[in-house]
Amino acid sequence: EAGVAQSPRYKIIEKRQSVAFWCNPISGHATLYWYQQILGQGPKLLIQFQNNGVVDDSQLPKDRFSAERLKGVDSTLKIQPAKLEDSAVYLCASSFQENTEAFFGQGTRLTVV
């Protein structure tokens, strides 16, 4: 069974530029999560989808971050414009349903210079 796929693996951008990350969850998984993990900290939930609807985005900085999950499968997370403090690993995860076991992709390491 294929795992959660994320791309790109690494990205370096200048501040004020925009960037987008892509996630393909495990086939059949209805719930999709985006997390931000700053160096030395635990992952922080940014947004959670159930199919193509948003369950929670209370921690998403909506003035610069946006996410969508069209057709309830793939998802993209965008940052525009990026700030230095956005440097982090962005992790995507999926689960069959809410409250079931979640599986993570390899993450995208973003460096903003």
Added chain:
Amino acid sequence: GIQVEQSPPDLILQEGANSTLRCNFSDSVNNLQWFHQNPWGQLINLFYIPSGTKQNGRLSATTVATERYSLLYISSSQTTDSGVYFCAGVSGGYNKLIFGAGTRLAVHP
């Protein structure tokens, strides 16, 4: 949402030693997972354990949901066990998977 506390924050072991990592929750949970983050940043699933005890090789985990804690046991530690161990839980009514700050484990030969 729930608060998740992990202890100890850092742990240094000699190869072959045993250890216990703890995870406390501020509210009851109906979904609890343990992960190992390897040096390349990948989160590896160790256990999905909302309650009870499970074992997988040298690792085992116990969750006592009524007392809001979970324990991860590592026996006969190896250098490959090094990395960061995270627990994460979902509390009833919130459906958000919340992580602790992690326990950083270093196993020396």
